[in-house]
Amino acid sequence: MEEKKNIVLIGMPGSGKSTIGVILAKALGMGFVDIDLLICQREGCTLQEILDERGLDAFLQVEEDTVLEMDQRGTVIATGGSVPMRRASMEHLARSGVFVYIDVPLEELERRIHDMATRGIAFGPGQTLADIYAVRTPIYRRWADATVTVAPSGGAASEVAAAVAEIIEKLGLDAAAE
Template identity: 55%
Template sequence: MQHHKNIVLIGMPGAGKSTVGVVLAKTLGMQFIDTDILIQERAGKMLQEILDGNGPDAFKRLEEETILSIRPDRAVIATGGSVVCSEAAMAHLKSGGVVVYLEIPYAEMEARLKNITTRGILLLPGQSLRGMYDERVPLYEKYADLTVACSDEDFESVVGNLIEAL
């Protein structure tokens, strides 16, 4: 397990990247980084405020800049669902660690995202949740070194499965 510098969690909004990330980092004695929190700190506002006030393109730029600015070492990194839209950000994250796709089916994502308007989810103008899901799945699959199914599993089981897979 020691050979991995960083563990990068990617996946849909609501897949549990932040929750699984915290538990995983504690379990493995690693640092925990949540890129959404870094973006908020950098911008001085909530993700939804950035999206509403500056638009999706500005949000994507900020996300990419934020990720390119970090030099994590032995960290578990929970990324925003839209990180896979940036090739530069993904190349940076992949170069320093293993990328794990936390996979959930569409219906489960929809159920977990009860309040979509305040979650800071990057939907392109006119894009539905389903459209976003269908657009991102191939990107998650392309960048993932490992895929862990997170459907109907409690977070401890997901963490256990993930550690086993690593």
């Protein structure tokens, strides 16, 4: 069995994947990649500009294309919240990574996210955060190799990162292995 070398964080927008990922990568001596930032660099604009100017389907395609171009090893990868909506993206990331789902209650996400329309979140016309949560949560759970559940009041990013590191250790992931 091929050993997985990346830690891929999945979860809803606002779950803290990017912040947790930076802390986790530093603690484990790994690289860090934020897929949303890769998209911005690749496209030369913000996620919200892609959504506003090209639409949801084009955004999801750009996101998938960006993921399929990735070839990281020994890296903590923070996915955009919509990455798991594309099977090809997830299959690509699964070849070299272990998925950790950062599970944050809807109420906490609603507290963290004040304006979905300007945050670069992929959602369809009329969809609410609750709608997205209802659709995506089962998908995150299906792909997750492990789950870290954040308390309803929201855990500190450093605490969540420590919980992820503990799970990774239990899974026997050796990021330095070749």
